[in-house]
């Protein structure tokens with residue numbers, strides 16, 4: 001399986017180079033002279049192959065379960081980008097290992113623009129969590145651009161006795177070893193948020209990992225787990241329907257969607273801050289003309305009032321234009337790796 005992926009990668013990676021060689025070969029110029037200008041215009045060339053892109057559907061790989069927060073952003077973007085690209089952008093959920101299964105898959109896919117990845121902070125936290133990570137976030141991808149930032153909320157099951165953050169902390173302290181916390185695996189933002197929460201209160205909780213926070217939320221709603229830190233893109237409807245206990249938002253300031261809800265920092269966890277950011281990636285070596293097309297589609301999607309309204313409804317905030325660029329994503333990813341790696345190492349959290 002891995003061999004065939006690498007083979008496809010090699011084949012597609014060499015496709016443009018082979019086309020370039022063919023276009024430059026002397027016999028081709030002689031043939032072109034003989035056939036005339038019309039034939040020259042139909043000759044394959046790398047620029048023309050990339051210009052024709054896309055000629056078939058594009059797969060957008062999502063690292064977590066369908067119906068969850070990353071999936072919601074992915075499907076909103078895929079539908080909007082397909083309008084500009086003139087081809088379907090099909091969402092494919094490849095689950096496992098806190099998002100690293102998907103990232104590894106796209107890193108090894110053919111660099112032709114037909115397999116792309118949407119991922120969040122997990123791109124930056126995985127290197128510190130996984131000592132045998134099968135890809136390098138900064139060098140195994142071509143960057144398309146950033147999409148939107150999403151606040152998180154700390155929730156409890158509806159029948160948890162604690163009503164406020166101080167009550168929750170007291171409850172956890174009284175029930176040490178009995179309280180569990182759901183997450184979407186090492187590399188998920190729910191895990192990152194949970195890790196910071198445990199560090200802030202100085203108590204270890206039992207982690208219950210799922211393949212995404214969609215199933216984790218189902219478990220919370222069914223009172224099978226106690227606590228979940230999750231993104232507003234999934235949690236807002238459950239908060240509004242009063243189906244969960246809300247203990248605070250994870251951003252440094254209050255959010256528009258929940259103006260009366262205090263931040264965790266305000267409620268006593270000084271300096272607590274997690275904000276989820278999303279980027280779109282292609283395998284390293286994707287031709288610049290293809291990246292331009294994808295980035296143009298990303299930026300057009302983010303200008304679409306329907307996309308803006310949908311994301312705002314979910315508590316998400318479209319990133320400024322300078323972050324919507326390949327360089328904006330690359331520099332942000334680098335800064336996030338530098339920010340989170342020492343924090344994760346100090347927390348002693350490891351996947352292997």
Ligand code: MLT
Pocket residue numbers: 064065068069070071120183184187188189190191211212213214
């Ligand atoms: C998801 O889409 O399920 C989440 O983004 C998982 C997570 O990172 O917590």
